[in-house]
Amino acid sequence: MSNNMQNIELKENSLLRFMTCGSVDDGKSTLIGRLLFDSKTILTDTLTNISNTSKKRGMETVDLSLLTDGLQAEREQGITIDVAYRYFATGTRKYIIADAPGHEQYTRNMVTAASTANLAIILIDARKGVLTQTRRHSYLAHLVGIPHIIVAVNKMDLVDYSQDDYDKICADYMSFAKEIGLAGARDIQFLPMSALNGDMLVDRLDNMAWYKGDSLLELLEKAPVAHAEAEEAFRFPVQFVCRPHASVDAKLHDFRGFMGRVESGEVSVGDAVTVLPNGYESKVKAIQIGDEQLQTAPTEQSVTLLLEDEIDTSRGDMIVKSSDLPQTVKQIDAFVCWLSETPLSPARTYIVRHTARESKAKIVAIQYKVDVNTLEKQQTNDLKMNDIARVSFKLAQPLMVDSYTTNRATGAFIVIDESTNNTVGAGMIV
Amino acid sequence: MTTKKTLSHLDWLEAEAIHILREVAGQCSNPVLLFSGGKDSLCIVRLAEKAFRPGRFPFPLMHIDTGHNYKEVLGFRDRRVKDMGERLIVRSLEDSMERGTIVLKHPDEPRNKHQSVTLLEAIEEHGFDCCIGGARRDEEKARAKERIMSFRDEFGQWDPKNQRPELWNLYNARSHKGENIRAFPISNWTEMDVWQYIERENLELPSIYYSHERDVIIRNGDIIPANVKLANGEVINKPKDGEEIVKKQVRFRTVGDITCTAPVYSDADTTSKIVIETATTTITERGATRLDDQTSEASMELRKKEGYF
Numbered sequence: 102m103s104n105n106m107q108n109i110e111l112k113e114n115s116l117l118r119f120m121t122c123g124s125v126d127d128g129k130s131t132l133i134g135r136l137l138f139d140s141k142t143i144l145t146d147t148l149t150n151i152s153n154t155s156k157k158r159g160m161e162t163v164d165l166s167l168l169t170d171g172l173q174a175e176r177e178q179g180i181t182i183d184v185a186y187r188y189f190a191t192g193t194r195k196y197i198i199a200d201a202p203g204h205e206q207y208t209r210n211m212v213t214a215a216s217t218a219n220l221a222i223i224l225i226d227a228r229k230g231v232l233t234q235t236r237r238h239s240y241l242a243h244l245v246g247i248p249h250i251i252v253a254v255n256k257m258d259l260v261d262y263s264q265d266d267y268d269k270i271c272a273d274y275m276s277f278a279k280e281i282g283l284a285g286a287r288d289i290q291f292l293p294m295s296a297l298n299g300d301m302l303v304d305r306l307d308n309m310a311w312y313k314g315d316s317l318l319e320l321l322e323k324a325p326v327a328h329a330e331a332e333e334a335f336r337f338p339v340q341f342v343c344r345p346h347a348s349v350d351a352k353l354h355d356f357r358g359f360m361g362r363v364e365s366g367e368v369s370v371g372d373a374v375t376v377l378p379n380g381y382e383s384k385v386k387a388i389q390i391g392d393e394q395l396q397t398a399p400t401e402q403s404v405t406l407l408l409e410d411e412i413d414t415s416r417g418d419m420i421v422k423s424s425d426l427p428q429t430v431k432q433i434d435a436f437v438c439w440l441s442e443t444p445l446s447p448a449r450t451y452i453v454r455h456t457a458r459e460s461k462a463k464i465v466a467i468q469y470k471v472d473v474n475t476l477e478k479q480q481t482n483d484l485k486m487n488d489i490a491r492v493s494f495k496l497a498q499p500l501m502v503d504s505y506t507t508n509r510a511t512g513a514f515i516v517i518d519e520s521t522n523n524t525v526g527a528g529m530i531v
Numbered sequence: 532m533t534t535k536k537t538l539s540h541l542d543w544l545e546a547e548a549i550h551i552l553r554e555v556a557g558q559c560s561n562p563v564l565l566f567s568g569g570k571d572s573l574c575i576v577r578l579a580e581k582a583f584r585p586g587r588f589p590f591p592l593m594h595i596d597t598g599h600n601y602k603e604v605l606g607f608r609d610r611r612v613k614d615m616g617e618r619l620i621v622r623s624l625e626d627s628m629e630r631g632t633i634v635l636k637h638p639d640e641p642r643n644k645h646q647s648v649t650l651l652e653a654i655e656e657h658g659f660d661c662c663i664g665g666a667r668r669d670e671e672k673a674r675a676k677e678r679i680m681s682f683r684d685e686f687g688q689w690d691p692k693n694q695r696p697e698l699w700n701l702y703n704a705r706s707h708k709g710e711n712i713r714a715f716p717i718s719n720w721t722e723m724d725v726w727q728y729i730e731r732e733n734l735e736l737p738s739i740y741y742s743h744e745r746d747v748i749i750r751n752g753d754i755i756p757a758n759v760k761l762a763n764g765e766v767i768n769k770p771k772d773g774e775e776i777v778k779k780q781v782r783f784r785t786v787g788d789i790t791c792t793a794p795v796y797s798d799a800d801t802t803s804k805i806v807i808e809t810a811t812t813t814i815t816e817r818g819a820t821r822l823d824d825q826t827s828e829a830s831m832e833l834r835k836k837e838g839y840f
Contacts, residue, residue: 113539113540113541113542113727113731114539114540115537115539115540116538116539116540116543116544183676183691183694184676185675185676186668186675186676186718186719187675188668188669188719188721190721190723194540195540195721195724197719209696210696212698213696213697213698216698216699217698217699217700326537327537340550340553340554340556340557341553341556341557341583341589343583343585343586344586345585345586345587350585353585356585358585358586360553360582360583361550361553362546362549362550362700367536390549390581391580391581391584392584392585399536399537399538400536400537401537401538401543401546401547402538402542402546403545403546403547403549403550403553403581403582416557440696454701454703455701456701457554457557509699510699510700513698513699513701514701515698515699515701515703517703517705522682522703522705522706522707522710523695523703524695524696524697524698524703527696527698
């Protein structure tokens with residue numbers, strides 16, 4: 102165990118959410134197991150559990166990948182069928198890993214994991230190079246807008262730690278990344294490693310002295326945690342309106358607090374704001390968290406906003422800066438990933454949930470679907486689970502939107518089937 | 532690289548939890564917050580204060596009492612509720628036992644797993660469409676795949692294969708009549724985060740979370756609190772023949788039903804000492820303290836399927 106992992110985490114740290122893309126064969130579970138193990142997140146009783154299981158299954162060494170296969174149903178089948186969330190911390194950062202299975206039929210799980218990640222580790226088997234699944238993972242990471250990509254060429258021990266093999270894989274990947282517009286749009290870093298031996302994960306070890314870049318943990322520690330580094334427009338969907346007028350405290354009779362989370366941008370006391378969809382204008386009078394007063398609230402902070410004027414506002418409205426408005430629309434064009442085993446039925450009415458707002462929605466057209474392996478566009482009339490397609494919807498209620506590429510919070514929506522209440526689709530507004 | 536202001540990990544976790552609580556309030560018509568007086572639920576009521584003050588909570592609090600709770604914790608629970616000026620509903624396993632809906636195999640059988648019955652009865656009685664709980668994904672591997680808004684069918688069952696995908700922070704807490712959502716605002720918190728938050732917010736906890744001297748029995752390597760006097764005067768966990776009572780310096784890492792939560796040896800008598808102890812511990816919270824999770828590798832998963840939290 103290296104020194105930087107032994108620090109006791111006692112202070113407030115930054116937080117990075119990342120995902121891992123790869124199948125069991127790529128050593129993904131071993132990679133996560135090792136990060137947890139080397140960061141002391143695995144405690145002795147858990148280790149005893151998995152070493153017993155390893156023995157039961159006739160293995161000679163402790164299989165770190167067992168740390169990440171959770172449910173009995175999955176253990177029986179020996180596969181991972183759902184996104185699992187794991188946690189570890191170093192002296193300076195807390196990490197949340199979204200661990201998604203990488204097989205083709207699990208596109209929906211990858212999209213789910215990617216939706217909250219700010220960094221993706223794409224695993225490539227050094228013996229196999231860039232495969233169809235590498236392309237699929239990269240396309241999906243790009244589609245869902247993950248800003249930072251680490252391409253980890255794993256199993257370097259099985260190619261004698263060959264720099265030539267590594268260089269060739271990096272070059273192959275870059276030419277493909279240019280093809281799909283990933284290069285340039287996203288921050289891409291490469292590293293060689295062996296998750297099994299631990300080369301270049303937490304410790305560098307001696308096998309790849311030719312590699313001068315950062316180890317995986319160093320890359321994770323340095324990655325920016327914000328989803329967008331550029332300034333974004335202020336977007337504040339109202340989740341709940343607080344009106345304690347019946348309170349015994351007379352001062353609160355006129356209190357009207359708009360409760361929500363700063364989804365993007367920031368807001369300060371005195372800012373000129375507009376409340377959508379009605380378009381009322383006012384100024385921010387106060388920003389509070391409980392009884393604490395703030396001057397400014399940054400992105401992702403949950404606060405209560407008080408406005409100068411008495412404005413009739415309810416859940417689902419959006420407070421924005423008057424200088425930078427989103428579009429208010431009743432028709433949207435989006436890339437949709439279908440999540441449900443029940444295919445999309447173009448004749449039906451669905452519910453679209455966008456920020457804190459819901460609207461009934463009808464399908465206008467499915468323009469094409471994307472083959473996630475070849476990235477070819479195909480004509481289609483239906484959408485099945487794991488399909489990705491460009492779809493136009495018309496809406497009963499207006500939504501206040503930005504394109505997904507400019508704003509993840511106001512560009513994303515989910516599709517709900519009203520009969521089952523299931524979440525059946527995930528959309529990214531074009 | 533720009534120096535855009537980002538939240539610290541505790542601020543981020545707090546903001547996420549507040550957002551989840553407000554989504555419950557906005558989407559559900561009759562939610563309830565499960566409150567035991569334990570450390571996780573004390574964090575959640577603090578978060579609820581930040582989410583909804585100066586208003587009242589848009590939900591009552593509820594405790595499912597096994598009848599085997601530490602009186603220090605029950606007293607603390609009632610005091611905290613009174614201070615907040617919120618409404619507490621208590622439903623007790625013993626009422627279910629009287630109704631005959633819970634039948635213990637023997638009087639000493641641990642009651643934790645039977646909580647599901649009383650909980651489901653209370654949900655039906657009040658027509659709750661959502662229960663907010665303090666479960667965390669790091670607690671146990673069956674929880675690592677748990678949704679933040681987790682769907683339960685009419686029988687309160689959790690079907691791990693039939694959970695709604697959860698993307699971005701767009702939560703789907705819709706349910707039909709009789710069905711139920713369990714909402715977990717501190718899903719993404721670890722035990723360490725909880726203690727750091729308690730320290731930062733200066734939260735008061737029941738005294739048994741801190742190091743104290745206690746009569747215990749050492750049984751098969753477990754530390755069993757001995758001769759615990761309940762609020763009704765009854766004494767449980769009496770030593771069996773041949774067992775010896777010893778005095779030890781202990782604290783509870785987790786507080787639940789007396790018959791199935793064990794303390795750990797500890798000298799940590801302040802929150803900041805506990806933070807350090809948590810950072811250096813070598814045993815998981817449940818592994819150290821939950822006598823009921825050790826029976827089978829999948830025991831938590833099985834209990835969850837039956838409607839347990």
